[in-house]
Amino acid sequence: xxxxxxxxxxxxxxxxxxxxxxxxxxxxxxxxxxxxxxxxxxxxxxxxxxxxxxxxxxxxxxxxxxxxxxxxxxxxxxxxxxxxxxxxxxxxxxxxxxxxxxxxxxxxxxxxxxxxxxxxxxxxxxxxxxxxxxxxxxxxxxxxxxxxxxxxxxxxxxxxxxxxxxxxxxxxxxxxxxxxxxxxxxxxxxxxxxxxxxxxxxxxxxxxxxxxxxxxxxxxxxxxxxxxxxxxxxx
Ligand code: NJP
Numbered sequence: 001x002x003x004x005x006x007x008x009x010x011x012x013x014x015x016x017x018x019x020x021x022x023x024x025x026x027x028x029x030x031x032x033x034x035x036x037x038x039x040x041x042x043x044x045x046x047x048x049x050x051x052x053x054x055x056x057x058x059x060x061x062x063x064x065x066x067x068x069x070x071x072x073x074x075x076x077x078x079x080x081x082x083x084x085x086x087x088x089x090x091x092x093x094x095x096x097x098x099x100x101x102x103x104x105x106x107x108x109x110x111x112x113x114x115x116x117x118x119x120x121x122x123x124x125x126x127x128x129x130x131x132x133x134x135x136x137x138x139x140x141x142x143x144x145x146x147x148x149x150x151x152x153x154x155x156x157x158x159x160x161x162x163x164x165x166x167x168x169x170x171x172x173x174x175x176x177x178x179x180x181x182x183x184x185x186x187x188x189x190x191x192x193x194x195x196x197x198x199x200x201x202x203x204x205x206x207x208x209x210x211x212x213x214x215x216x217x218x219x220x221x222x223x224x225x226x227x228x229x230x231x232x233x234x235x
Contacts, residue, residue: 010042091151125172126172185201
């Protein structure tokens with residue numbers, strides 16, 4: 001089984017739930033995000049589950065942050081077995097009201113960030129002949145919604161990256177999969193986790209369970225994608 005993971009967007013929301021779930025499943029977890037005090041809290045939860053936690057502060061859009069984080073995790077554990085590309089931001093407004101800088105930021109965080117992490121982690125996985133990459137994509141990475149031009153474009157792009165990379169690394173023993181969650185109660189797009197108006201939405205733990213299912217597939221099998229929605233969501 002896999003022993004170590006590097007997780008982006010680990011400071012809250014889905015990432016926090018994935019961090020704890022991976023630790024409870026027996027993996028050491030490197031936690032990457034910008035907010036160091038949130039990361040320290042999540043690291044405490046990983047250690048409480050009996051696993052090693054590494055706090056890696058950085059921005060997924062900065063290649064030097066990405067390379068340094070991967071180097072630190074590999075130096076500590078010798079290998080990153082699992083990469084979870086979870087960091088992401090939402091932006092929902094009519095296309096013509098999106099500022100050019102907002103457009104670029106969404107593409108940069110949601111698509112270029114995962115590309116940079118894959119680029120930094122995959123060579124080691126290929127050298128070892130094993131590894132699992134999990135992209136936290138979106139249900140709207142497969143179908144579009146009004147007001148979602150930048151966000152949908154970023155997640156459709158992430159789906160393309162996922163599928164290309166899968167074809168490139170399968171024969172080298174590396175698995176690439178995507179989780180496509182629907183509406184999930186987190187801090188996403190400026191909301192607050194636990195807001196009673198989101199009581200019927202997916203919980204971060206629901207998404208974490210899907211990640212674990214993917215990571216726990218036996219060596220001869222890969223799960224390409226898992227899409228999940230709350231029962232109340234129409235689509
Ligand atoms: O959102 P939130 P979620 N560099 O806001 C980090 C997808 N998804 O958990 O840097 C590094 O609670 C940020 O940390 P910090 C969504 O697209 C969600 O819902 O400290 N990290 C925090 O840890 C995304 O890919 C829903 O601010 C950066 C985390 O990302 C994933 O789920 C539906 C960063 C965001 O936590 C997790 O989002 C769906 C940067 N530049 C897909 N920018 C949903 N919630 O409904 C942000 O279909 N982060």
